[in-house]
Amino acid sequence: MRWTHGAWHLVAAAGISLATASGLAAAEITLLNVSYDPTRELFTAYNRRFAQDYEAETGHRVRVIQSHGGSGKQARAVIDGLRAHVVTLALAYDVQAIADHHLIRPGWQSRLPHASSPCTSTIVFLVRPGNPKGIRDWGDLVRPGVGVITPNPKTSGGARWNFLAAWAHATRVLGEGEAAAVAFMRRLYGNVPILDTGARGATTTFVQRGIGDVLLAWESEAALAAREYGTGRVVTVYPPTSVLVQPTVAVVDRNVDRRGQGPEVRAAAEAYLRRLYSEAAQDLIAQHGYRPVDAAVLARHAARYPPLKRFTVGEIAGSWRAAQKRFFGEDGVFDTIHRP
Amino acid sequence: MAGRKFNVLPGFGLTMGFTLLVLSLVVLIPMGVLWVRAMELSWGEFWHQATTPRALAAYRLTFGASLAAATVNAVFGAMVAWVLVRYDFAGRRFLDALIDVPFALPTAVAGLTLASLFSDQGWLGRWLAPLGVHGAYSGLGVVIALAFVGQPFVIRSVQPVLQNLDRELEEVAATLGAGRCRTVCQVVAPSLWPALLTGFALAFARAIGEYGSVVFISGNLPYRTEIAPVLIVMRLDEYNYGGAAALAVVLLGISFSLLILINLLERWTSRYYS
Amino acid sequence: MASHPHPPPSSHGAARISGTGEPVFVRGVLIALSVAFLAVFLILPLANVFVQALGKGWSAYAHSLSHPDSRAAIRLTLLVAAITLPVNVTFGLAAAWAIAKFEFRGKAVLLTLIDLPFSVSPVVAGLMYVLVFGLQGVLGPWLDTHDIQIIFALPGIVLTTVFVTLPFVARELVPVMQATGAEQEQAALTLGASGWTTFWRVTLPSVKWGLLYGIILCNARAIGEFGAVSVVSGHIAGQTDTMPLAVEKLYQEFNATAAFAVASLLALIALATLAIKACLEWNMRRKDRRERDAAANARRGPGPGPVALTAA
Structure with missing residues (x-):
C-alpha cells in the first residue's frame, strides 16, 4: 500500500513547510492590514514604499499583507478573531464597533491627526459614455427605468456613504420630511438590480458585467475605473451635492500587544499608520484618487477635485451611531424601504 | 452494542471509537453549539428572527428555485438517461462521462462561468436579452445555477434502473398490441418513478443548501434574489449572530428532514427493484 | 451530494430488441434534444472557462498563474487537500469497518449522521465553526489567551474542508465492505494472521477500487x-485565500482573465477527476465481469481454494 505512505509523507512535508514558514516570519515583521474594498491599489503601492523606507530607517524588515472586503464585513471578521494589526476601514463606525469589543482601546480616534482619518473622499456617479440617461443629480436616480448600482449598506462602508448622500439630497437639498425622504429612498433602491457585498463587487457589476445605468462610487473608485477602462467605457459625473467621506484607520491594540511578539510589532504598526500622513504618502493618496488631508498636497492636486458641497455625517444624522441605528440597524430605514 | 455478527473480527471498539470521536469533534459538537446559540434567543425572539419578512422571502426563493431546478432536472434527466441507455450514437460514452461535471467542478467556477454566459453580453445572454429574458442576476439565474449543480443526481439515479429494466415486459406489451406510447407510459414509467423521485429529492436537497454558484449569478437583492444561505452570511456580517444561528437552525432542520426522507426513499427504491 | 448512485455498466447492444424501439423520428428528436441540452448546460460553461482564460493569450495566462498570490492560493489549496484526504480516508476506513463488519443497534442513525455534512449548507458549516472558534464564540477567548488560531487560518480552513468532505470515503466503502462480507477476514484470522495483517492484506485489497473512488471525489470537493x-478564511491575500476564493477576488479586482485562469486550473482538475473516475469504473466493470466468469467456473469445478494471503 505505497500510496498511504505517500499520503503520510505529504502530511509530514506540510508540517515541515509550516514550521519553516513560521521560522521565517520571526526574521521579519508581518503586519496584517484589514481594509475595505476600493483600497487594494492604494495599499499595494503604499505597502511597498513603507517596507522600503521603514527598513532603511530602522533596520526592521516589514511585510504588510492585506485583506479586503466590505467594510462592515471586515470589521466583523476582526471582531471574530481575524488578527489584524491595523484596520483601515471606510468609516469610523466600523472601527468603533471593533473598539466596542475591547480589541481597540478607548480614545483611539484622538491618537492620530484629523480624527484618525488620513484622507477624505466623496461619492460620485459613474455613467455610460455620453450619459444616455442624462444623469446629473440625485433626483435623476429615482426616475423609472434608470438602473442604479450600489452595494449593500449592511456589509459595505461605501454603500452606507451612498445612502447618506442620497438621504442628504432628499432632506437637506429638497427639504423633505422623514416620510417623503423614505419614499425617495424607496424609489431609489427600487431601481437597484443587484446589491453586492462590497464597493469593488459593485464596480465589477457595473463595468465588467455591464449592468445598470449609473454606479454610485467612491471618487477614487470612479477614477480607477476610468483609468482601467478608459473614458470610452465609463464617465464620471459630479452631482452638485454629496457627502464628506472619512475613511478611518486604527491600530488594533489587542493584536499588536499579543504575548510572544516584541514591541517592534506595535512600533511598526504605529509607524505604518502615522506615515500615511507624511507628504510622500499623502501624494500617493492623491494619485489614487483620494483627497489628502495635507493642505499643501491637496492644493497641488486641486485640479483633480471638482468642487461640490459635501455634507458631513453630523449634518445628516447627528452621529455615526445614530445613523447606523436609524438607517442600517434591524428594522431601520433601509430594512423598511425594501419591504414590499 | 448488542449482537455482533462476526465476533471473531477484531477492531470494533477501535474503529467505532474513532468514528464517533471524529464525528463528534467535526460534526456533532459544532452543530450542538449552533443549536445552543440559537436557543439562547428566547422563543419569541427566535421566531421573530426566523420569520422576518426578509427571511420568509429568502425561504420562498430558496424553495421555489430549488423546486423549479429539481423539476428541470427530473424532466431533462429522465430524457437524457433514456437516450444514454437506450440509444447508441456517436459521442455517447463521452457525454456519459461528462454528466458528472457539476459534481467535480467547484461551485465558484460554475457560478463564474454561468454568470458570464448568461449576462446580457454573454454567449447565451446575448440571445436572451432581446426577448426580455435575463438569465443572470435574477430569480431565473438562481434556478439556472441550481439546475446546473443538481443535474447529475436524476440521471445517475435513473440510469441504472433503466439499464436493468426487463425488456421482455415491453416486448410482451408490444405483442399484446399496446402502442409504443402506451407501453412507455404504462410499463416503463411506473418502474422508473421511485428512482426518479430519489433523484429529484437528492437534487432538491442539494439545491437548498447551495451557495457558491448562486452568489455569482444572483443579484443577492433582499426580498427578490436573496437565497437563505446568502441571508445567513449577511446576518453574520451584520454582527447578528443570533439571527444567523436561527436561520441556520431552520435550514438545518429542513436538510435533516430531507436527508431522512431520502434515506427512506432509497430503502424503498432498493426494495422495489430487488 | 447525498449519495452517488454508481453509474451503470455500459449498455452495449441496447435497443437491438425488435418491436420495442421508438420510430426513428422520435429517436432522432430525443437524441438531438439531449445532446443540445448537455451541450448548452455542460459543455458550453466548461468551454467558456477556457476561452475566457486564454482570451488575452498564453502569456497573459501564464502571467496570471505565476502571480505570487495565485501561486500561494494553489499551494494552500493543495496543502488543504493533502491534510484533508488522510483524515477522511482514516475516518472512512474506520467507519466502514465498524458499520459493515459488525451488527449493532443504531446503525441507521450512525449512517444518517455520517451523511449529514452532505445535506448541510456549506455556509451553515462555516457559521458553526465561527460560533465555536471565533473570538466571540465558545472556545474563542480560551484559544486567544493560549495564542492558538483556528479560524482565519489554516486549521479552520482544513476543519471546514474535512467537514464538507467527511462522508465521501465512508459512503463509498460501506456498501463495498458490506458486499464482500467478513468470511475472507475470518478465514485469514483462523489461519493465524493478526488483525492488522488481515486488514492490510485482505480487507484493503478487496476495497481498493471503492477507496480510490472515494478519494477522488473527496479530493475534487476539497x-x-x-x-x-469563504466564511472562515479571512481573505488574506497570499495567506488564507484558496483557489476558489482567489477566483472571486481576482474577478473583483478588474482581472477577469486571471480569475478565469485560476478557474481553468480548477476545471482541469475537475476534468482529470472525471477521467480517472471513468478509468476506475471501467476497471471495476472488468473486475465484475471476471468475477462473474470465475463464479460460473467455480460452480462447474471444485470450490474456491483458501484465501490467498498474498493477494496484495
Whole structure:
C-alpha cells in the first residue's frame, strides 16, 4: 500500500513547510492590514514604499499583507478573531464597533491627526459614455427605468456613504420630511438590480458585467475605473451635492500587544499608520484618487477635485451611531424601504 | 452494542471509537453549539428572527428555485438517461462521462462561468436579452445555477434502473398490441418513478443548501434574489449572530428532514427493484 | 451530494430488441434534444472557462498563474487537500469497518449522521465553526489567551474542508465492505494472521477500487469548496485565500482573465477527476465481469481454494 505512505509523507512535508514558514516570519515583521474594498491599489503601492523606507530607517524588515472586503464585513471578521494589526476601514463606525469589543482601546480616534482619518473622499456617479440617461443629480436616480448600482449598506462602508448622500439630497437639498425622504429612498433602491457585498463587487457589476445605468462610487473608485477602462467605457459625473467621506484607520491594540511578539510589532504598526500622513504618502493618496488631508498636497492636486458641497455625517444624522441605528440597524430605514 | 455478527473480527471498539470521536469533534459538537446559540434567543425572539419578512422571502426563493431546478432536472434527466441507455450514437460514452461535471467542478467556477454566459453580453445572454429574458442576476439565474449543480443526481439515479429494466415486459406489451406510447407510459414509467423521485429529492436537497454558484449569478437583492444561505452570511456580517444561528437552525432542520426522507426513499427504491 | 448512485455498466447492444424501439423520428428528436441540452448546460460553461482564460493569450495566462498570490492560493489549496484526504480516508476506513463488519443497534442513525455534512449548507458549516472558534464564540477567548488560531487560518480552513468532505470515503466503502462480507477476514484470522495483517492484506485489497473512488471525489470537493471556506478564511491575500476564493477576488479586482485562469486550473482538475473516475469504473466493470466468469467456473469445478494471503 505505497500510496498511504505517500499520503503520510505529504502530511509530514506540510508540517515541515509550516514550521519553516513560521521560522521565517520571526526574521521579519508581518503586519496584517484589514481594509475595505476600493483600497487594494492604494495599499499595494503604499505597502511597498513603507517596507522600503521603514527598513532603511530602522533596520526592521516589514511585510504588510492585506485583506479586503466590505467594510462592515471586515470589521466583523476582526471582531471574530481575524488578527489584524491595523484596520483601515471606510468609516469610523466600523472601527468603533471593533473598539466596542475591547480589541481597540478607548480614545483611539484622538491618537492620530484629523480624527484618525488620513484622507477624505466623496461619492460620485459613474455613467455610460455620453450619459444616455442624462444623469446629473440625485433626483435623476429615482426616475423609472434608470438602473442604479450600489452595494449593500449592511456589509459595505461605501454603500452606507451612498445612502447618506442620497438621504442628504432628499432632506437637506429638497427639504423633505422623514416620510417623503423614505419614499425617495424607496424609489431609489427600487431601481437597484443587484446589491453586492462590497464597493469593488459593485464596480465589477457595473463595468465588467455591464449592468445598470449609473454606479454610485467612491471618487477614487470612479477614477480607477476610468483609468482601467478608459473614458470610452465609463464617465464620471459630479452631482452638485454629496457627502464628506472619512475613511478611518486604527491600530488594533489587542493584536499588536499579543504575548510572544516584541514591541517592534506595535512600533511598526504605529509607524505604518502615522506615515500615511507624511507628504510622500499623502501624494500617493492623491494619485489614487483620494483627497489628502495635507493642505499643501491637496492644493497641488486641486485640479483633480471638482468642487461640490459635501455634507458631513453630523449634518445628516447627528452621529455615526445614530445613523447606523436609524438607517442600517434591524428594522431601520433601509430594512423598511425594501419591504414590499 | 448488542449482537455482533462476526465476533471473531477484531477492531470494533477501535474503529467505532474513532468514528464517533471524529464525528463528534467535526460534526456533532459544532452543530450542538449552533443549536445552543440559537436557543439562547428566547422563543419569541427566535421566531421573530426566523420569520422576518426578509427571511420568509429568502425561504420562498430558496424553495421555489430549488423546486423549479429539481423539476428541470427530473424532466431533462429522465430524457437524457433514456437516450444514454437506450440509444447508441456517436459521442455517447463521452457525454456519459461528462454528466458528472457539476459534481467535480467547484461551485465558484460554475457560478463564474454561468454568470458570464448568461449576462446580457454573454454567449447565451446575448440571445436572451432581446426577448426580455435575463438569465443572470435574477430569480431565473438562481434556478439556472441550481439546475446546473443538481443535474447529475436524476440521471445517475435513473440510469441504472433503466439499464436493468426487463425488456421482455415491453416486448410482451408490444405483442399484446399496446402502442409504443402506451407501453412507455404504462410499463416503463411506473418502474422508473421511485428512482426518479430519489433523484429529484437528492437534487432538491442539494439545491437548498447551495451557495457558491448562486452568489455569482444572483443579484443577492433582499426580498427578490436573496437565497437563505446568502441571508445567513449577511446576518453574520451584520454582527447578528443570533439571527444567523436561527436561520441556520431552520435550514438545518429542513436538510435533516430531507436527508431522512431520502434515506427512506432509497430503502424503498432498493426494495422495489430487488 | 447525498449519495452517488454508481453509474451503470455500459449498455452495449441496447435497443437491438425488435418491436420495442421508438420510430426513428422520435429517436432522432430525443437524441438531438439531449445532446443540445448537455451541450448548452455542460459543455458550453466548461468551454467558456477556457476561452475566457486564454482570451488575452498564453502569456497573459501564464502571467496570471505565476502571480505570487495565485501561486500561494494553489499551494494552500493543495496543502488543504493533502491534510484533508488522510483524515477522511482514516475516518472512512474506520467507519466502514465498524458499520459493515459488525451488527449493532443504531446503525441507521450512525449512517444518517455520517451523511449529514452532505445535506448541510456549506455556509451553515462555516457559521458553526465561527460560533465555536471565533473570538466571540465558545472556545474563542480560551484559544486567544493560549495564542492558538483556528479560524482565519489554516486549521479552520482544513476543519471546514474535512467537514464538507467527511462522508465521501465512508459512503463509498460501506456498501463495498458490506458486499464482500467478513468470511475472507475470518478465514485469514483462523489461519493465524493478526488483525492488522488481515486488514492490510485482505480487507484493503478487496476495497481498493471503492477507496480510490472515494478519494477522488473527496479530493475534487476539497479543492473546490467555496462557501464554507469563504466564511472562515479571512481573505488574506497570499495567506488564507484558496483557489476558489482567489477566483472571486481576482474577478473583483478588474482581472477577469486571471480569475478565469485560476478557474481553468480548477476545471482541469475537475476534468482529470472525471477521467480517472471513468478509468476506475471501467476497471471495476472488468473486475465484475471476471468475477462473474470465475463464479460460473467455480460452480462447474471444485470450490474456491483458501484465501490467498498474498493477494496484495
